[in-house]
Each structure stands twice: as structure tokens, then as C-alpha cells.
Amino acid sequence: MTKAGMIQPGLTKTGMIDFRGVNKWFGALNVLRDITLSVEPREVVVVCGPSGSGKSTLIRCINGLETIKDGDLVVDGQRVGDPATNMTQLRTEIGFVFQSFNLYPHKTALENVTLAPIHVRKIPRAEAEHAGRELLAKVGLADKVNAYPAQLSGGQQQRVAIARCLGMRPKIMLFDEPTSALDPEMISEVLDVMVAVAEEGMTMMVVTHEMGFARKVAQRVVFMDAGAIVESGTPDEFFSHPKTDRSRAFLSKILRH
Amino acid sequence: MVNSHSIPTHSPTAYCLLPTAYSLLTPLRAMLENFSFRTIVEYLPLFGQGLVTTVWLSALSFVGALVVGIVLCAMNLQRGWLFRAPAKAYIDAVRATPLLAQLYFLYFGLPRLGFVLPELVVGILALSLNSGAYISEIIRAGILSIPRGQVEASVASGMTYTQRMRLVVLPQAFKVTIPPLLGQAIVLVKDSALLSLISVAELTRAGQLLASDRFMPAEGFLTIAAFYLLLYYGLKALAVLSGRWLGTAGARA
Numbered sequence: 427m428t429k430a431g432m433i434q435p436g437l438t439k440t441g442m443i444d445f446r447g448v449n450k451w452f453g454a455l456n457v458l459r460d461i462t463l464s465v466e467p468r469e470v471v472v473v474c475g476p477s478g479s480g481k482s483t484l485i486r487c488i489n490g491l492e493t494i495k496d497g498d499l500v501v502d503g504q505r506v507g508d509p510a511t512n513m514t515q516l517r518t519e520i521g522f523v524f525q526s527f528n529l530y531p532h533k534t535a536l537e538n539v540t541l542a543p544i545h546v547r548k549i550p551r552a553e554a555e556h557a558g559r560e561l562l563a564k565v566g567l568a569d570k571v572n573a574y575p576a577q578l579s580g581g582q583q584q585r586v587a588i589a590r591c592l593g594m595r596p597k598i599m600l601f602d603e604p605t606s607a608l609d610p611e612m613i614s615e616v617l618d619v620m621v622a623v624a625e626e627g628m629t630m631m632v633v634t635h636e637m638g639f640a641r642k643v644a645q646r647v648v649f650m651d652a653g654a655i656v657e658s659g660t661p662d663e664f665f666s667h668p669k670t671d672r673s674r675a676f677l678s679k680i681l682r683h
Numbered sequence: 684m685v686n687s688h689s690i691p692t693h694s695p696t697a698y699c700l701l702p703t704a705y706s707l708l709t710p711l712r713a714m715l716e717n718f719s720f721r722t723i724v725e726y727l728p729l730f731g732q733g734l735v736t737t738v739w740l741s742a743l744s745f746v747g748a749l750v751v752g753i754v755l756c757a758m759n760l761q762r763g764w765l766f767r768a769p770a771k772a773y774i775d776a777v778r779a780t781p782l783l784a785q786l787y788f789l790y791f792g793l794p795r796l797g798f799v800l801p802e803l804v805v806g807i808l809a810l811s812l813n814s815g816a817y818i819s820e821i822i823r824a825g826i827l828s829i830p831r832g833q834v835e836a837s838v839a840s841g842m843t844y845t846q847r848m849r850l851v852v853l854p855q856a857f858k859v860t861i862p863p864l865l866g867q868a869i870v871l872v873k874d875s876a877l878l879s880l881i882s883v884a885e886l887t888r889a890g891q892l893l894a895s896d897r898f899m900p901a902e903g904f905l906t907i908a909a910f911y912l913l914l915y916y917g918l919k920a921l922a923v924l925s926g927r928w929l930g931t932a933g934a935r936a
Contacts (some may be wrong), residue, residue: 489839518841528832532854541850585769594840 441500442467442598442629443488447472448497450483450653458482458494458655467597469632472640475650476676481633484650485600488631489513489520502597522589525603527583529575535562535586536571539593547594554593561589565619572642581612585619592623601632635680637665649673668678712900723902726893733889734910740803740885741872742811748871751815756822770819777816782874784811790881806878814871821867825860826852860931865922872914885909 441464448459459481467501473481486492488501490513499506504516529538539558543549549557562571565585575583583671584604591599601620605613617639623642634640639659640647647664649657649672657673659662668674706720723730758770777785786809800808829852837847876887886907899910 491835491839514841514843517839520839522839524832524836526832530829530836530851530855532858542837542842545846545850546841561827629866645728647858 441465441471442502443631444498444500445484446498446500448487448494450480450487450492450495457653458487460650461655461664463498463648463655465629465631467629468627469624469646470624470628470632470644471646471648472644472649473631473633473650474635474676475642475656477527479650480653481650484603485522485631485633488598488600489517489522493520499631504555507565507624513548518542518594520616521588521594521596521599523584523587523591523599523601525606527587527607529583529587529590531575533580534572534574535567535589537588538575539590544594545672546581552615558589558593561592562586564592564622565589566615579612580608581615584608584612584616590617596627596628598631601630601634603633605634605636641665649676651676693870699823715780715907719897719899719902722779722893722897722899723906726889726903726906728888729892730886730906730910733884733886733907734914735821736821737872737910740807740878740883741868741875742809744807744814744875745871747869748809748813748818748867751811752818752822755815755819756826759823760826765932774819777813782809782813783877785813785878786877786881787864802878802881802883806875806881807882810871810878813874814867817867817870821863822856822860823855824896828859829855859881861929862922865918865925869915869918872918878912917935 440683443463443465445461447551448461448648455606459480461484463471467639473484483492487494488504490506493507499658501516502519504511506513506516529535529542533541536555536558540551541560543554543557544551547554547591558570559571562568563680565588566587567589568584570578570582570586575657579588588604590600602618606614608616617636618633620630620639621643632639632644644661645657648655649664649668649670651672657668657670659669664673665677668677704761755770758766761767773903786806789805789809790802791810793805833851833855834847837851842850875885879886879887879891882888890903890907893906894900
């Protein structure tokens with residue numbers, strides 16, 4: 427078993443997240459086609475594309491919520507899916523924010539944030555609670571510490587979910603359409619928190635169609651279609667001068683609204 | 684003897700209905716005249732003992748059934764066939780055969796195989812093994828009712844299988860499981876009546892004794908019915924209380 431942060435033998439360290447010729451099938455459907463993508467430490471990459479293009483599957487592979495069929499996926503120096511890799515350990519370094527929040531309904535906001543730090547990271551309860559309160563204050567929910575998820579709005583729940591990930595002090599944060607399930611007036615409160623996280627130098631991969639967010643903090647936008655990366659570039663390049671017909675067609679659709 | 688024609692009435696409808704009413708009431712009145720409340724009171728200590736026995740043997744059996752159910756459910760949730768297949772076979776076997784047949788197998792069959800146990804132990808064993816199969820399915824349904832996102836969130840935060848069961852899945856499944864478990868407890872109390880057939884001195888046995896000693900089956904079985912009703916309302920009240928407690932215990936998702 428290799429310690430987190432150390433590089434497994436036979437691997438040359440490049441990015442924080444490294445896809446090298448990754449393929450995945452759901453039955454006969456090739457959901458990821460020959461993905462090669464490297465995300466540097468502190469980099470923010472936005473992934474967009476039409477529904478069913480494999481964006482969610484792409485980031486779910488990073489923490490092993492989905493398994494890959496072939497190719498190499500190296501995260502923080504560990505090969506995902508390798509029997510020598512301790513996935514449980516690796517996952518503590520990767521925060522994952524879901525579209526549907528997935529907060530624990532039987533726990534308060536604070537308990538949601540402190541659960542994994544206490545039981546997985548083995549941080550003393552008092553210390554974890556102190557850190558948890560600070561994190562909830564940071565996402566603007568200092569007054570909701572003892573509220574249960576059902577008592578919170580969607581935007582508030584998603585901010586608790588982000589705080590829950592940050593409580594683990596991860597090296598990487600993954601966001602799977604974090605604002606898609608939210609009412610329009612709640613989207614900005616969540617995006618503001620994400621911008622703040624990005625500005626602190628977190629390595630992030632964000633599946634989203636929020637172009638304002640992409641322009642503000644992303645170094646790169648990756649456009650996917652039918653399981654393959656079709657185009658990748660800076661937000662400015664991508665949104666102002668898309669190179670392929672597919673991305674032009676996609677952008678014209680999301681811009682119309 | 685009642686002569687309904689002698690009763691004067693001005694309404695033709697009432698005139699038609701009266702004989703019917705009388706013909707229904709007459710046997711009822713005769714029944715009440717023959718019904719011996721005095722004997723019931725006389726036998727009350729016996730019924731009381733039977734009730735107490737039914738309560739504690741049901742409680743013990745329920746605890747046993749919970750243990751059997753939890754073990755079976757844990758086996759049934761494994762990925763490999765090694766544990767899952769025997770658990771499934773057991774649950775099917777129990778659900779497909781009558782409890783009475785299972786009870787007789789344990790009571791008459793086990794001694795032939797070299798296990799001689801007191802009837803009370805056999806009875807509790809039978810109820811535990813039988814109810815355990817149903818309870819395992821109740822618990823399994825409770826666990827499977829927890830949304831996949833809950834498991835994914837705990838997996839993503841680096842929890843082990845044991846941690847996510849203990850901290851995330853089971854506490855939520857517990858709440859969903861309580862009402863159907865109490866329903867199963869009610870079924871178990873009623874099933875415990877079968878133990879009278881292997882001469883366990885529980886509530887139904889008390890009714891049988893009154894029926895055979897004094898030839899008063901109506902008194903005997905109506906009385907035990909009333910006691911079962913009492914137990915039923917007790918458990919139902921518990922279900923309502925637990926529902927109220929669970930409702931205020933925080934999570935309202």
C-alpha cells in the first residue's frame with residue numbers, strides 16, 4: 427500500500443488528475459472514449475457538453491464511483507482501480523459535490539460537516555466541531571449550524587455539502603452539476619462559495635454550464651460530446667471562438683436562454 | 684317464546700321488520716342467558732397467567748426473531764452467493780410452509796434427531812425462527828429504501844463499508860423499519876397461540892382449558908379474544924408513540 431501523496435512505482439508525476447487513454451462502456455455504449463486529460467495542481471477545469479456526453483461519468487471515475495475499463499487514471503500519484511491503491515484513503519483527499527446535495531437527513535448541518543472528519547480522519551470531536559462551525563460560517567450558514575437538511579433551502583443545502591467536503595481538507599474538489607437542481611435565485615449563492623474555494627487554490631473539476639463561473643475562475647474549459655473530449659481551451663477561447671461545429675451548436679443552444 | 688304479531692304498530696315498514704329483529708335478538712338473548720360471566724371471573728387467574736406467559740414468550744421470541752432477522756439480512760446483503768444463497772433458501776422455506784408444520788417439526792421431529800428440549804423452548808425457538816425470516820425482509824427493505832445518493836456521499840467521503848452502514852445507512856433505515864416491525868410483533872403475538880398445541884400454558888391454552896373442563900368454549904375463546912385485542916391495542920399505541928417520537932427526532936426528509 428502506498429501512502430497518499432507518494433508516487434507509485436512506474437508512474438511519472440505530471441498532473442494532480444491524469445487521464446491517459448481512458449475508456450469506459452455501459453454495456454455496448456462507449457461512455458468515455460479515449461480520454462486524455464491532465465489537471466495541474468490549483469487548476470480549475472470546467473467540463474461542459476450536452477446531456478449524456480459523459481461529463482458526470484468522467485469526474486465520477488476520479489474517486490472511483492465509476493470504474494474505468496481501460497487506460498490509466500492517476501490521481502494524486504495513485505493509480506485509480508489498481509489493487510495497490512487504497513481507494514478509501516485516496517477518497518479522503520477528494521471532495522465530491524453532488525447535483526442532488528445528498529446531505530445526511532438524520533444529521534444537523536454541523537454533524538454533516540463533522541461526520542467524516544471525526545470518523546474517517548480521526549480528528550478529535552471538539553476540534554472537528556470548531557472547524558465545522560468555521561466552515562459553515564465561511565459558506566454563510568453560521569446561523570444554520572443546528573438545522574437539519576429538510577429545514578434548509580436547496581442553495582443552503584448545497585453550501586452545507588460544499589462545507590462537508592472542505593471539512594476533510596481535500597486536495598481536489600469535484601462538482602457534478604452543483605447548481606442544476608437549484609432555483610435560479612439560489613444559484614449565485616452557491617457559485618460565490620465555489621469561486622471562493624477556487625480562489626484559495628483548490629484543484630477543481632466542475633461539471634457545469636455556468637459560463638459566468640467558468641469565465642471568472644476556470645483556467646480551462648473542456649467540451650465533451652458522445653464520450654469524447656471534442657475541444658478544450660481557455661474560457662475566453664471556448665466561449666468566444668469555439669473551434670468545432672459541435673461546440674458552436676451546443677453554445678448556441680445554451681446561449682439562447 | 685315471542686309472538687311478534689301481537690305487537691301493535693302503525694308503520695307497515697316497522698311491521699315487516701319487527702319479526703326479523705326479534706328473530707335476531709332472540710338467540711342473542713338466549714346466548715347471554717347461557718353465557719357464564721361467573722365462570723370467566725372464576726378462571727380469571729388462569730387467564731391472567733396465560734396472558735403473562737403470552738406476553739413474555741412473545742417478547743423473548745421477538746428478540747430472538749430480531750437476532751435471526753439481522754443475521755439473515757446481513758447474509759442476504761452480501762455480494763457473494765456463499766452467504767446469500769442459504770439465507771434466501773431459508774427465508775423461502777419459512778415463508779412457504781405453515782408455522783404449524785414448522786412447530787410440529789421442531790416439537791416432534793427434533794427429539795427423534797436427538798434434541799430433547801422443553802416445549803416452552805421449542806415454542807420460542809419456532810416463533811423466533813419463523814418471525815426472523817419475515818423480519819429479515821423488513822430490515823432489508825428498510826436498508827434498500829435508503830437512496831443511493833446517501834451511500835455515494837459516504838463512499839466519496841472515504842468511509843469504509845462498516846462506517847457507512849453504522850453512521851449513515853442503518854440510522855436512517857432504523858426509522859423506516861420501526862412501524863413494520865411493530866406490525867410483525869402483532870403477528871407474532873397472534874401466532875404464539877399455536878403454542879397451545881404443544882401444551883405451552885399461554886393465553887389460548889387457558890381458553891382451551893375452560894372449554895374442555897367446563898365445556899364452555901364461548902366463554903373461553905371470547906375471553907382470550909378480548910385479551911388479544913388488549914395486546915393488539917397496546918402494540919398499536921406503541922407504534923403510534925414511536926411514530927410520533929421518530930417524527931420529532933430531527934430528520935424530516
